[in-house]
Amino acid sequence: xxxxxxFCISIVTVTLVASIAxxxxxxxxxxxxxxxxIRALEQASDFTGNGLIFFNESDKLMSVNAQARDFxxxxxxxxxxEVSLPALLDSxxxxxxxxxxxxxxxxxxxxxxxxxxxxxxVIMASRERLCLIEAQKIPDVGTNIILIDVGDIKHQEELLLxxxxxxHELDQAIQVATSxxxxxxxxxKGQNYTVSFANNAFCKIFELKDGEIIGQDLVEIFxxxxxxxxxxKIKKIGIEQETGNVELCRxxxxxxxxxxxxxxxxxxxxxxxxxxxxxxxxxxxxxKIHAAESSKAQRLEALGQLAAGVAHDFNNVLSIIDGYARxxxxxxxxxxxxxxxxEHIRTASKRGASLIKQMLTFSHHEIVDLTVVNLGEMxxxxxxxxxxxxxxxxxxxxxxxxxxxxxxCPAENIxxxxxNLVVNARDAMPNGGELRVENxxxxxxxxxxxxxxxxxxxxxxxxxxxxxxxxxxxxxxxxVFEPFFTTKDQGKGTGLGLSMVYGLVKQIGxxxxxxxxxxxxxxxxxxxxxxxxxxKKLSGSADELGSIRFDGYTFLVAEDEPDLLFLICEMxxxxxxxxxxxxxxxxxxxxxxxxxxxxxxxxxxxxxxxxNGPDLAEMIAALHPSIGIIFMSGYPDKGQAASVAMPKxxxxxxxxxxxxxxxxVIYDKLRGQNGTKSVSxxxxxxxxxxxxxxxx
Amino acid sequence: MRIALSDLKILLVExxxxxxxxxxxxxxxxxxxxxxEASDGREALxxxxxxxxxxxxxxxxxxxxxxxxxxxxxxLRTVDSSMPFLMVTGRSDMESIVEAKSSGVTAYIRKxxxxxxxxxxxxxxxxxxxx
Numbered sequence: 027x028x029x030x031x032x033f034c035i036s037i038v039t040v041t042l043v044a045s046i047a048x049x050x051x052x053x054x055x056x057x058x059x060x061x062x063x064i065r066a067l068e069q070a071s072d073f074t075g076n077g078l079i080f081f082n083e084s085d086k087l088m089s090v091n092a093q094a095r096d097f098x099x100x101x102x103x104x105x106x107x108e109v110s111l112p113a114l115l116d117s118x119x120x121x122x123x124x125x126x127x128x129x130x131x132x133x134x135x136x137x138x139x140x141x142x143x144x145x146x147x148v149i150m151a152s153r154e155r156l157c158l159i160e161a162q163k164i165p166d167v168g169t170n171i172i173l174i175d176v177g178d179i180k181h182q183e184e185l186l187l188x189x190x191x192x193x194h195e196l197d198q199a200i201q202v203a204t205s206x207x208x209x210x211x212x213x214x215k216g217q218n219y220t221v222s223f224a225n226n227a228f229c230k231i232f233e234l235k236d237g238e239i240i241g242q243d244l245v246e247i248f249x250x251x252x253x254x255x256x257x258x259k260i261k262k263i264g265i266e267q268e269t270g271n272v273e274l275c276r277x278x279x280x281x282x283x284x285x286x287x288x289x290x291x292x293x294x295x296x297x298x299x300x301x302x303x304x305x306x307x308x309x310x311x312x313x314k315i316h317a318a319e320s321s322k323a324q325r326l327e328a329l330g331q332l333a334a335g336v337a338h339d340f341n342n343v344l345s346i347i348d349g350y351a352r353x354x355x356x357x358x359x360x361x362x363x364x365x366x367x368x369e370h371i372r373t374a375s376k377r378g379a380s381l382i383k384q385m386l387t388f389s390h391h392e393i394v395d396l397t398v399v400n401l402g403e404m405x406x407x408x409x410x411x412x413x414x415x416x417x418x419x420x421x422x423x424x425x426x427x428x429x430x431x432x433x434x435c436p437a438e439n440i441x442x443x444x445x446n447l448v449v450n451a452r453d454a455m456p457n458g459g460e461l462r463v464e465n466x467x468x469x470x471x472x473x474x475x476x477x478x479x480x481x482x483x484x485x486x487x488x489x490x491x492x493x494x495x496x497x498x499x500x501x502x503x504x505x506v507f508e509p510f511f512t513t514k515d516q517g518k519g520t521g522l523g524l525s526m527v528y529g530l531v532k533q534i535g536x537x538x539x540x541x542x543x544x545x546x547x548x549x550x551x552x553x554x555x556x557x558x559x560x561x562k563k564l565s566g567s568a569d570e571l572g573s574i575r576f577d578g579y580t581f582l583v584a585e586d587e588p589d590l591l592f593l594i595c596e597m598x599x600x601x602x603x604x605x606x607x608x609x610x611x612x613x614x615x616x617x618x619x620x621x622x623x624x625x626x627x628x629x630x631x632x633x634x635x636x637x638n639g640p641d642l643a644e645m646i647a648a649l650h651p652s653i654g655i656i657f658m659s660g661y662p663d664k665g666q667a668a669s670v671a672m673p674k675x676x677x678x679x680x681x682x683x684x685x686x687x688x689x690x691v692i693y694d695k696l697r698g699q700n701g702t703k704s705v706s707x708x709x710x711x712x713x714x715x716x717x718x719x720x721x722x
Numbered sequence: 723m724r725i726a727l728s729d730l731k732i733l734l735v736e737x738x739x740x741x742x743x744x745x746x747x748x749x750x751x752x753x754x755x756x757x758x759e760a761s762d763g764r765e766a767l768x769x770x771x772x773x774x775x776x777x778x779x780x781x782x783x784x785x786x787x788x789x790x791x792x793x794x795x796x797x798l799r800t801v802d803s804s805m806p807f808l809m810v811t812g813r814s815d816m817e818s819i820v821e822a823k824s825s826g827v828t829a830y831i832r833k834x835x836x837x838x839x840x841x842x843x844x845x846x847x848x849x850x851x852x853x
Binding site: 379612613615616619637644645646648649 | 838841843845848849853
């Protein structure tokens with residue numbers, strides 16, 4: 027029985043022990059498994075680079091991974107099971123970078139209450155790394171603390187802050203700038219530009235509020251200025267997407283004028299695509315006024331010099347007029363003498379008029395009738411005139427380049443320019459020397475800077491006049507174009523010569539370069555812009571009708587018979603003439619009044635209603651003394667049969683018009699005008715043809 | 723129907739007495755007898771105020787003190803766009819001619835001028851106004 031009991035007890039004990047042992051083994055296994063889970067988690071979080079700390083529900087430290095130890099190694103000398111959650115929180119508070127309210131809350135309360143709160147805070151971890159700590163209480167389990175390295179993020183944040191401060195400063199600087207600044211972005215097509223920024227100064231100039239301007243079309247803002255020329259330029263810059271400067275004139279509502287200089291700059295990305303247009307605008311009104319005033323002052327000074335010089339010359343003219351008028355008044359009965367005196371007065375008046383003309387030319391105020399001349403031809407024609415001026419001691423070499431060099435200017439201007447330059451050269455060589463005159467087309471790169479600025483498309487010809495004379499010192503060279511400045515003895519020079527040349531050359535858009543030094547001779551180079559226009563050219567020969575042409579000439583034709591007017595004009599246009607057609611005398615008068623160029627010839631019918639041919643011719647001749655006049659008459663005796671008084675030496679073409687004869691008469695008339703040949707040999711033929719062509 | 727030259731009623735505006743007398747004489751040479759004169763712009767405008775319908779054409783000097791010819795013309799054009807206006811100018815630069823043309827001058831004549839030139843210009847003015 028005892029044995030049985032013992033056996034039973036033993037069995038129970040063994041069973042119990044075995045059970046306990048089994049249970050113990052299970053617990054140990056469970057613990058081991060938990061530990062290995064925790065270690066696996068620690069390793070996994072190490073792998074992510076984050077720190078991980080775990081406290082159990084009684085705030086006992088259960089686990090710390092290597093990364094967490096590394097982050098916190100300065101804070102906790104020993105981070106082991108002795109460290110409680112509240113102690114850890116205390117230390118974190120000491121290391122917080124900017125103490126968050128949630129951390130204070132957590133510290134102020136017991137660790138138990140953390141479950142409702144949790145926190146997130148940035149601390150300065152070991153080795154001065156910024157570290158974000160996030161803690162979260164998991165009910166009935168414990169507290170998880172995760173540590174993340176946020177050094178980079180913090181750095182970026184600081185950069186952003188600095189950047190926004192920098193932007194703020196820049197914005198303030200741009201807003202107080204006196205220049206107007208605007209930024210506009212192109213639309214997808216790159217055709218319109220929408221304003222994305224404008225500073226105060228810009229808004230003020232355009233009388234717009236900041237809010238109104240953003241989103242507006244840039245070109246529309248400039249449209250409000252009503253300066254069409256500037257607007258065209260702005261649009262061109264927008265299309266070409268190149269940097270450009272535009273001068274704007276704005277007339278604000280309160281009156282006056284404001285001038286601005288606008289610079290538009292396109293900003294492109296690396297691929298050359300337009301990103302932005304930046305406009306900078308500055309008011310230039312004051313400097314413009316200043317420049318105008320200073321130029322006015324200079325002009326006044328020049329005018330003063332001019333007036334002093336003119337007064338002298340003009341007084342001479344006036345005393346002649348006055349003198350002869352007095353003599354005549356005293357002795358008015360002596361008719362012959364009075365007529366003689368009046369002639370002197372007329373001559374003096376003409377001298378006065380030519381003085382005025384010279385001055386106007388200098389001041390660029392004279393209207394000039396421009397014609398197209400061939401420089402080489404002009405020089406050859408001048409040769410005959412120039413040679414006698416020079417005297418035996420001066421050896422003149424005329425080097426004419428016969429290439430086509432057409433310059434648009436009055437032919438007499440070339441004569442005046444050449445005469446003045448050649449006479450000056452002669453006077454600089456009283457003991458004789460070499461004078462050279464030559465023309466050439468200028469290479470674009472060899473042009474003076476001032477002409478290069480006029481544009482690449484303008485080409486220039488030059489006339490060079492050089493001498494081996496006494497030359498000029500620099501102080502004379504500086505004043506050489508001043509009116510009335512002369513180094514010649516009194517009575518030998520007016521001082522208007524070179525200043526007139528200067529005026530003539532400037533008038534046609536040219537330029538003069540002078541090089542000289544004492545005893546080194548002088549070189550004067552006159553640059554003149556070349557034209558592509560056709561020069562007036564009388565070509566062909568009288569012997570060969572078909573060869574005659576009148577290219578570049580302008581004729582005024584007055585004829586009241588429409589068909590005849592049509593036929594004559596068509597024929598003339600075929601020969602290269604620019605024809606102004608008039609169907610009666612008054613229309614002819616009005617048309618020539620509107621025509622701004624030079625009219626070379628009037629071809630008019632004799633008998634016309636209202637204003638007849640001779641009266642028309644007389645008026646036209648009064649307005650244009652150099653015009654050539656040819657009458658067309660259906661009457662054999664030059665119009666007398668129609669009771670029309672004809673001017674002396676009239677040139678006639680009989681009606682019906684024989685076109686061949688008409689062409690010949692015009693040809694001779696124009697040759698006569700050119701000073702090469704007179705008309706006369708046609709007179710006899712006229713008469714013969716008149717007789718033939720009368721009765722119509 | 724165009725007015726004959728000799729029937730023209732002209733207002734002549736010129737500040738210099740001798741120049742005005744000279745033009746008057748030239749007009750009389752052209753058988754024009756109905757000539758009214760004013761020695762400055764204001765006088766001309768106040769004359770036109772009461773006698774506007776009585777005048778066919780105005781000949782006016784450009785360069786006058788107080789009120790220039792262009793100012794007279796501008797004032798006139800605010801009330802009337804068709805009154806023939808012949809501007810007399812001693813200036814011959816392109817700018818002043820362009821200015822005169824743009825302010826509505828019918829024609830201009832450059833000093834000094836002969837009676838033939840004046841006749842031509844008067845005919846031009848009449849023709850342009852009739853057109």
